[in-house]
Amino acid sequence: MKGGLSAAPGTTMVTTNHEVIRQWAQRRGANPATMPNSRYDGEMGVLRLDFPHYGGAVLQPVSWADWFASFDARKLSFRYQELRADGTPSNFFRLEHAHDI
Template identity: 55%
Template structure:
């Protein structure tokens, strides 16, 4: 009898065309100005904290145990419509939804980039 893992027990599938970041240590990373992808909590937290971003949700988008749409609240990007949450709560939802964090480290001019998106690889995001 073959055994099958339940989908929620498998790690998210990562788009292999984007480099996967597995450590917050920049010395271990080699990347150019392409998008990067990770599920590593410390990489995400460090990226956000370097940009003064805070974990947040969009109010009134949750239901049941679902806390709502996840965001990182970057200064100057209209935080009036978000509710800040703790990292533990944010990462619990991130993991439960099996999301990946796609981001850029730098703009073409070398300055830090604020670009990111949260993707659910199993849902066929563009």
């Protein structure tokens, strides 16, 4: 399903809509980020979303404008879930090349 349409719990959706992506992230407290020292074709490298209270990789905050500029330049799509199969909120997302969907 494309866009930000409601779906049954556990359903995976795909979008390239900036506002859908931004709102999905903001509802979860996530902010745009990249991996430090990662580059892609001389531009911002690995795109991530930084969720609060998650350990692991040290991420470098970036603006939404820069994050989406890289997202668009690479022709990516955003695969995500609103809810897990049990109805609880899901943080699942994956960035894919649009031709892979």
